[in-house]
Amino acid sequence: MNPSSGGRFEVTLDESPIFEKSKLGRHAQPGEVLRLIDTAASK
Numbered sequence: 390m391n392p393s394s395g396g397r398f399e400v401t402l403d404e405s406p407i408f409e410k411s412k413l414g415r416h417a418q419p420g421e422v423l424r425l426i427d428t429a430a431s432k
Contacts, residue, residue: 402429 398410400422407425408417 400425402426405429 396410398408398416399406400408400417407429408422410416
């Protein structure tokens with residue numbers, strides 16, 4: 390995990406972006422990041 394500033398919220402898995410608030414323009418919904426990680430990890 391790499392902390393950042395300026396309201397950025399980004400989640401990566403094996404250096405691949407999973408969720409980027411800056412691109413979506415919103416925060417993740419409850420459970421959304423975990424679902425995205427599960428989906429990415431199962432590939």
